[in-house]
Amino acid sequence: MSKPPAEAPDPIDVHVGKLIRARRRAIGMSQDELAPAIGVSFQQVQKYELGSNRVSASKLFAIAQALGVPVGTFFADLEEAGADLSVLSEFGDFLVLNGAAELVKAYRKLSTDQRRVLVDLAQVMAGS
Structure with missing residues (x-):
């Protein structure tokens, strides 16, 4: 069975x-x-x-x-x-x-403008 x-x-x-x-x-x-x-x-x-x-x-x-x-x-x-x-x-x-926790910790310390720049950079690097 x-x-x-x-x-x-x-x-x-x-x-x-x-x-x-x-x-x-x-x-x-x-x-x-x-x-x-x-x-x-x-x-x-x-x-x-x-x-x-x-x-x-x-x-x-x-x-x-x-x-x-x-x-x-x-x-x-x-x-x-x-x-x-x-x-x-x-x-x-x-x-x-790997590294996600560190990235999130650092991201939380950034200003709103710095976060926008980082997101823009990541999108350019990812090709999207």
């Missing part, structure tokens, strides 16, 4: 997982360090970060505390994205890139 095909992870679970991973990496915490702080194995942390396992409310609260952010951090972009969950995927994909 064959197993039924596994369902694809919910895009919101994937988004939350990417934000968990991005925050964990931004503060220099490994999966091995996060796991005991929230009472799970590092393999479970991997599954949360991939979105293949949903994070319960109580576990998400523990994760937020361990990572030093409000729980709402993991949902902030959902209302803005509305039905266009592809926006979430692009944002989440960006956050887990």
Whole structure:
């Protein structure tokens, strides 16, 4: 008897997982360090970060505390994205890139004019 095909992870679970991973990496915490702080194995942390396992409310609260952010951090972009969950995927994909956390930290320190110049430069460099 064959197993039924596994369902694809919910895009919101994937988004939350990417934000968990991005925050964990931004503060220099490994999966091995996060796991005991929230009472799970590092393999479970991997599954949360991939979105293949949903994070319960109580576990998400523990994760937020361990990572030093409000729980709402993991949902902030959902209302803005509305039905266009592809926006979430692009944002989440960006956050887990090497150097993204450093770029965001530096960007937040720039003036409005400096941000515009940086965005213009990035668009020219990307050819768009």
